[in-house]
Amino acid sequence: DQQVKQNSPSLSVQEGRISILNCDYTNSMFDYFLWYKKYPAEGPTFLISISSIKDKNEDGRFTVFLNKSAKHLSLHIVPSQPGDSAVYFCALRPSGSARQLTFGSGTQLTVLP
């Protein structure tokens, strides 16, 4: 039973446009939400995070939105750049855990020049 789902395995966006990556979860006990970016044959790189007490966090071109009632997390990238092409994972941490993360299945973003 998947607790964290990224329903879109892939997404293609034109350069300069907005990329929206989505993540849904089922467990209300998650209290910290992260997005990671991963290139092939490399480890994930931390992008941006948000705690459960907020609904939005912005860092440059990246904004993460959290809708706790809908159990939905999204990452907005604007403007999208070809270098943003990678696999994006959402990762969620349950409250009170030993900082373990539960990862979504990932979305392959391709930004077309």
Place this chain on the structure above:
Amino acid sequence: GAVVSQHPSWVICKSGTSVKIECRSLDFQATTMFWYRQFPKQSLMLMATSNEGSKATYEQGVEKDKFLINHASLTLSTLTVTSAHPEDSSFYICSAAGYNEQFFGPGTRLTVL
């Protein structure tokens, strides 16, 4: 973000041999490190949580006698795949736990012939 290294970055071995993978936290002390495994086009699957000075905690379905984890210092955790078989071929990634985020190593590609 923090720097985590892994060695080797790739390894090819014969079936039945053992392989050791090192994970080092280069610029901070990590009391907790995690080991993940990723199959092609799939998410990161947590294998075990490595705690400095104590036994690792393994996820359900992960054989602790096959995947030996040692976290002898605050900057080094090792994963030894014992008696490796072709089905153990995978991409192994470690991470070091910060306060909220995890910082990932670049991964190790293991191919068992």
